[in-house]
Amino acid sequence: MKGTSTLLDGVWLLLILGTGFTWWLGESGHGGPQAVMTILVIAFCKGLLVIQEFMALRGVKRLWQGAVVGWLFVVLVVNMAAYWKGI
Amino acid sequence: MWVFILAELSAFGLLFMVYGIARMKHAALFDEMQLTLDRNAGALNTVLLITASWCVARAVAAIQKNAGLTSARWLAGGILAAVGFVVVKLFEYGAKFEAGINLDTNLFYMFYLSLTFFHFMHVILGLVILLFLWRKTRSGGYTAENCLGMETGASYWHMVDLVWIVLFPLIYVMR
Numbered sequence A: 001m002k003g004t005s006t007l008l009d010g011v012w013l014l015l016i017l018g019t020g021f022t023w024w025l026g027e028s029g030h031g032g033p034q035a036v037m038t039i040l041v042i043a044f045c046k047g048l049l050v051i052q053e054f055m056a057l058r059g060v061k062r063l064w065q066g067a068v069v070g071w072l073f074v075v076l077v078v079n080m081a082a083y084w085k086g087i
Numbered sequence B: 001m002w003v004f005i006l007a008e009l010s011a012f013g014l015l016f017m018v019y020g021i022a023r024m025k026h027a028a029l030f031d032e033m034q035l036t037l038d039r040n041a042g043a044l045n046t047v048l049l050i051t052a053s054w055c056v057a058r059a060v061a062a063i064q065k066n067a068g069l070t071s072a073r074w075l076a077g078g079i080l081a082a083v084g085f086v087v088v089k090l091f092e093y094g095a096k097f098e099a100g101i102n103l104d105t106n107l108f109y110m111f112y113l114s115l116t117f118f119h120f121m122h123v124i125l126g127l128v129i130l131l132f133l134w135r136k137t138r139s140g141g142y143t144a145e146n147c148l149g150m151e152t153g154a155s156y157w158h159m160v161d162l163v164w165i166v167l168f169p170l171i172y173v174m175r
Helices: A002-027 A033-054 A062-086 B002-025 B027-034 B039-063 B068-098 B107-138 B148-173
Strands: none
Touching: A002 A033, A002 B039, A002 B148, A033 A062, A033 B039, A033 B148, A062 B002, A062 B148, B002 B027, B002 B107, B002 B148, B027 B107, B039 B068, B039 B107, B039 B148, B068 B107, B068 B148, B107 B148
C-alpha cells in the first residue's frame, strides 16, 4: 500500500506543478504557437497521469484506456490545429 | 459505467472541438474576452479538483487493503475539495452575473457559460456519488473483495477531473 500511496502522492504533486506552470504561462502573458503548444502538451501529460494512475487504467482494460487516451489526444490536437489555422 | 463515461467524454469532446473552431474564426474576440476571466479562480479550481481526485484514488487504494476507516477519511477529503470547487465556481459565476454577463453577451461567453455550467452539473453529480461512497464506506459496505462500486464511482469522479484538466487551459489560458 505504501508503494501505491507514494505513487499517487507523486502523481498529485506532478499535476499541481503542471497546473502551476500553466497558470504562470497565462499570468505572465505568454501567448503564441510555442506557448500554446507547451500548454497543450502539459494538459496531455496531466490527463495521461489521471487516466493511467488515478483511473488505474495503466496495463489493464486496454480498450478503455485507448478510448480515453484517444479522446484526450484528438481534443487537444484539434484545438492546436484550429489555433494554428486561426493565427 | 465505462460506456456512460465514454458517452460523457464524447459530448465534452465535441463541445471542446466546436469551441476550438469558433475560437479559430473569432480569435481576437476570444483573446480579448479571456482577459476578463478570473484565471486565479480557474487555477484554484484545478488544484481543488486534482486534490479531490487524489483523495479518491487514495480512498480506493485504502479499501483495496481493507482499511475502511482510512478510505472513508480520504473520501471525506475528496468531498471537501469538491465542495471547495463548487464554492469558488459559484463566486465566479456571481461576479459575472453581477457584471451583467449572460449567454447573450457574446460568442465567447456563450461557450464559457455553457461549457463550465455543463461541467459544473457533472461536479454536482460526482459530489453526490462521493457522498454515497463515503456513507457506504463508513458503514463497512466495501471491502477489498467487494469494492467494484467504489472503483466505478471513483472513475466517474476522475472523468470530471479529466474534463476540467482540458477545459482550464483551453478557456482560461491559451491565447
